[in-house]
Structures are given as C-alpha cells and as structure tokens.
Amino acid sequence: MSALRYNVSDLLHHPASRRPERIAIPGSELGGTADVRLSAAPLTIEVMLEHVPEGIVVHGHVSGEYESECSRCLTPVRGTFTVPVREMFERAPIDGETYQLEGEEVDLELPVRDAVLLDLPQKPLCRDNCAGLCPECGVDHNETDCQCDLNPPDPRWDALRALTFDD
Ligand SMILES: [Zn+2]
Ligand SMILES: [Zn+2]
Known part of the structure; x- marks a missing residue:
C-alpha cells in the first residue's frame, strides 16, 4: 500500500476547501530510472490538496x-x-492526463513518481566539462593523459589522397 495515499473526505464534503500536506519519505522508496536512482535521503513532498468542481487538485513541489x-x-x-x-x-x-479519485482517497505516488522521474538527468555528469575515460585504454582523462591515437585519419582526406592529378 502506498505511503502517499490520503483520505480527502473532509475536502470532498466542503466545496472549495483546501488542506496542506507535507510528507518526507526515503527517496529510495520511489526507485528511479534505468540510469539514475533516488537516494535514501528524504524525498519531501509539500502540496496543497484543493477541492474543485472536477475533483481534487494537488499542487506544490517535490524535492529530493x-x-x-x-x-x-x-x-x-x-x-x-x-x-x-x-x-x-x-x-x-482522462488517460495520461489526470489521475483516479478512488472513493475518498488520492494516491500521490504515481503523480509524484511521474514528475520526479521525468526531471532526473538522463546522462548525469560529474561536472560539465568532464573529460571522460579513454575508450581505448580506460585511463581517466580528468587525471592523466594517454598515448592512444583517438583521432583516426579523416576518411575524407583518404579520398583526396587517392586522387591523382594528371596533367
Ligand atoms: Zn565525469
Ligand atoms: Zn588511452
């Protein structure tokens, strides 16, 4: 059962009512993407739950x-x-746009997960100008250079070299 399930019966019985919620769970409970995981540090969810004619609006932010x-x-x-x-x-x-109001409960897990996972970097870098590892010998180019020849001759020059000029 989701830790982010809230009973909103108090809101549903009072038009235009609202209620703040603040919760912190270990981020690792939410998982991550293939490349990036949420750490065990707290994932903090601060939202306002608000009763509108269509249902319950949840707005605020999540940090972690x-x-x-x-x-x-x-x-x-x-x-x-x-x-x-x-x-x-x-x-x-509406499929892909809004979430299910189940009885008198909202489950924030899915929308929180969707918002967070979409925001995680796809290719995280240790720093913007990270030089990376040598694909040949594996040394860390941030720390040391190597002698690998990583710039094979440009094939366009081969084509030029192959040209013979008869005069
Ligand atoms: Zn790096
Ligand atoms: Zn190398």
Whole structure:
C-alpha cells in the first residue's frame, strides 16, 4: 500500500476547501530510472490538496536527492532536484492526463513518481566539462593523459589522397 495515499473526505464534503500536506519519505522508496536512482535521503513532498468542481487538485513541489554515475567517467554523482507538481484527481480520469479519485482517497505516488522521474538527468555528469575515460585504454582523462591515437585519419582526406592529378 502506498505511503502517499490520503483520505480527502473532509475536502470532498466542503466545496472549495483546501488542506496542506507535507510528507518526507526515503527517496529510495520511489526507485528511479534505468540510469539514475533516488537516494535514501528524504524525498519531501509539500502540496496543497484543493477541492474543485472536477475533483481534487494537488499542487506544490517535490524535492529530493538522486545518485548515479557520471556518464563519461563513471565517478559517483549526487544531485538535488525540486520539481513542481500540479495534477488533477477526478472520478473519470482522462488517460495520461489526470489521475483516479478512488472513493475518498488520492494516491500521490504515481503523480509524484511521474514528475520526479521525468526531471532526473538522463546522462548525469560529474561536472560539465568532464573529460571522460579513454575508450581505448580506460585511463581517466580528468587525471592523466594517454598515448592512444583517438583521432583516426579523416576518411575524407583518404579520398583526396587517392586522387591523382594528371596533367
Ligand atoms: Zn565525469
Ligand atoms: Zn588511452
């Protein structure tokens, strides 16, 4: 059962009512993407639940910490994020746009997960100008150089060289 399930019967019985919620769970409970994981640091969800004619609107933001490896040099990378959340829960949700209002409960897990996972970097870097590892010998070019020849001759020059000029 989701830790992010809220009973909203108090709101549903009072038009235009609203209620703030603040919760922190270990980010690792939410998982991550193929390349980036949420760390065990708290994932903080601060939202306002609001009763509107269509259902319940949830708006606020989610912040937390992710961990991964630099996509160039494989050094561990950590970063923080804060993403806005603004979603609607309704009785007859629109697929891919709004979420299901189940009885008198809203489950924030899906919208929070969707917002956070979309925001995580796809190719995290330890720093913007990370030089990465040598694809030939594997040395870390941030620390040392190597003698590998990583610039094979441009094939366009081969074509030029092959030309013979008869006069
Ligand atoms: Zn790096
Ligand atoms: Zn090398």
